[in-house]
Amino acid sequence: MSLLTLGHGSGGRLSGDLARRIACAFAPEGPPQEMEDCALLPEGWGVTLDGFTVTPRTFPGGNLGKLAVCGAVNDLAVRGVRPRYLCLGVIAEEGFPEDELMEHMASAAEVCAELHLRLVAGDTKVVPRGTADGLFLTTCAWGTPQRPDALGMTRLRPGDVLLLTGAPGRHGATIAAARYGLDAPGLESDCAPLGALLEPLYDLPGLRCMRDCTRGGVGTALGEWAEGGGVGLEIREVDLPRSPEVEDVAQLLGLDPLYLACEGTAVVAVAPEDAPEALARLRRSLRGGASAPIGVVTDRHPRWVGLRTRAGGTRVVDLPVGELLPRIC
Amino acid sequence: MCLAMPVRLERWEGPSEAWGRAGSVGVSFRTDLLDDVTVGDRVLVHAGFAIEKLREEDGAEREALWREIHRLGGQGE
C-alpha cells in the first residue's frame, strides 16, 4: 500500500506524478502531457483551483489569507486571464481562534479589493482538533482571457528569451527561516498578485508563455517547461536576480534557492524580437524592478535545463524530488 | 559531509552559546569546541557548532599554486 508523503506535496517530480495519476482517474485516455497553471475553457473562461496551508500562518510579507488569493489569481495571470470571481473554502480546526481566521479573511479581502475580484461563493467547515493543521484554505478563481490565443509551454521555440521577474526563493526562504529559528531581517515573502506586473505584456505578439513559480521554485517551473514543451533551456547563473538574504538562509540550511518556493515571481518566455520591450515593461512595473533576462530556449539537449555556473562550468537543473530538507552534510 | 558557514560572532548568550550573523542572517550557535573566541571573530559553524576560527585569506597561496603548475608545464613535462 502506497502512502502519500510530504514529498508528494512539495512541488517537483513527485507532486507532478501524483497530479498526473489523479488526472488519469478522470481521463482514462490520459491527461495532457503538459499541465499549465490554469485551464482555458471553450466557453471563454479561465479557471484555476488552489489549496493552501502554511506554517507559520503569518510571515514577513503576508499570511495564509493573502497567499490563498494571490496563488489562485497568479495562476490565471500567467495565462493571460484577468481574474473576476473567487470561491473560497475554509477548513478550520476545532479551537482555532476566530480573530485569527478573520485576520486571514481581511488580508484575502484586501487582495480582492485591489484586483476588483468578487467573492461569490464559499464554504466553511470546522473539523475536530488534530485533524487539520490549524487552517486550510482553498480558492477557485476564474476570469476572462485577455488574448485570443492560449499561452502555453508548447509554444516555446529555440531562440525564445526567458525573463525572471525577481529573485528566486523568497517565500520558501522566509518560511524556512521562520521554521528553523533563523533571524533574517530584510527577508520577506514575495507573496503578491502578479496581474499588474504581467498584464502590460499581454498584447505582445511574441509572448509565448508565463509560469507562476510556486512550490518547487524557479527550478521546477523551468524543468516543467523543458519536459512539457519538449525543448532545452539554457540559464546563466550570473544573470539570475539575487537576494542576499535568501542565499544566506539557503546556505545555512543546505537548500538551493532555485527550488525554494516563490509566491509572486514569474518566468516569462518571449520571442527574441519582443524581449527588450517585454523586459522594459516589466521593469517599469512597481514589483518588476528586478526583472532580468536569465536565459534562452535552445534546440540543444531537449527536455533538459542547463545552467552555466558562476564559476564558468555547466550543470543540469533537474526537477527536485521530495521534500526540501535542511542538511548538515 | 560538511556544510558549514562563516558566521561573525556578535554577542554572547551563555557560557558557550553565542549569536552571530552569516551574511544577513542571525543564527545562534555553540562554542564548546573552541577555546579562545571573542566578539568580532569569524567562525565556521557546522550543525549548530563553531568548529574553527576562520583566518583571513587573500587567495595568494592559490595563485602561487597555479603559477607553479604553469611553471611545471614550461619545463617540458
Next chain:
Amino acid sequence: MTETLEGRLGELGRVLGRRVTFMEVCGTHTVELFRTGVRSMLPREIRLISGPGCPVCVTDQRDIDAALFLARLPGVIFTTYGDMLRVPGSRGSLGDARGEGADVRVITSAAQALEGARQTPCREVVFCAVGFETTAPATAAVLLEARRQGIKNFSVLSLHKRVPPALELLASAPDLAVDGFLLPGHVGVILGEEPFRFLPEKFGVPCALAGFEAEEMAAGIAELGRQVILRAPAVRSVYPRAVRPEGNPRARSLMEEVFSPARAPWRGLGEMASSGLALREDFSPFDARRRFDLPPFPFVSTPCACGAVLSGRIDPPECPLFGTSCTPVSPVGPCMVSGEGSCAAHHRFGRGWAE
C-alpha cells in the same frame, strides 16, 4: 598564464600529460563539484570518482532499522538531521515512519535534541547521531552537557564514523587505482593533517585537504596534480582559512572523552575495525543501544551496487539499476536517497547534457 578556472584546469591536464584518477572522498565535495560546474570543466586527463564520504550513504541498513525501531517506540521523540529522513531501512525510512505516526523531528543541531529533552521531561528523546569527525565533536559536547546537568530522558544512537579507516581500506585495495585523494576540508578542520599521513607515507598516494567553493576545490585538484607531477605525495591543505595543520585539539579531546573507536558496519564496504565511534562506558545511560535494549537486526541484501559506487569501483551510471529502477523518486540504495549521495548527485546534475 590563463585566468579562467577552465583554462587553468585545462593547463593542469596538459602538464599532467596522462590520465589520472582522483577520488573525492566527501559527499559535500561530490555535490559541490557538480553544482558549481567544476566537474564539467575538468580536462579529459583528470577523472574524478566519488568515495565513501557520505555519512548518510554509508549508514548500514541494520543501523537504519535500529533507528526505525527507536522511532516507532511509543512516546519516543526521535530527533534527526534532515539528511537521514529518506534513507531506506529494510522496511521504510524515518520519513515513512513519520507518515505512519512516529514522532520524528528534523533538527539542525544536536543541542536542539537536548533542549527538546529538557522541555519534555516526561518523554524519552533520542538523537540519531550521524556524521564523521566534523560532526561527532558536537554530539560529544551535548553528551557532556547532558551528563553535567543530570538529564534523565536523553539518549544518543551513535552512528558516527571515522574517515581514516575507510581511506586505509580503499588505499590498500589491490584493484583500486587512485592517483590522489581529495580530502574533506571540514574533517581536516577537526583532525588536522596527521591522521591522513599514512596515505602518502605508507601507500604513496597524494592527498589534498580542500574547501568547498569552486576555487577551493579546483585548488585541491591542482595540488593533487602538482604532487603527481613532482612524484612527491604528501598531505597538504589548500584550505588555509579553515584548516590548521594540527586541527582542532579541543574538539578532538571532547570526542575522545565521550567516544571510543569501535568496529562498525559501513554500507557497501563491510565492517571495519575502529571505524565507528561508540559511547564510552561512562556514558552508557545515554547510549540508546543499551538504554532500549535493541534487538539484533538482520541484514537484508538488495541488488543495490552502492558498495561498488562508494569504493569508487564503478561510476553511478554503470550500476544497472541507475536511472531505471533506482531513481531519486524510487531509490533502492542510500547513494540515491541522500542529498549528497554519489548516485543522487549524478542523477540530479550529470544526466542529459552536462556530461
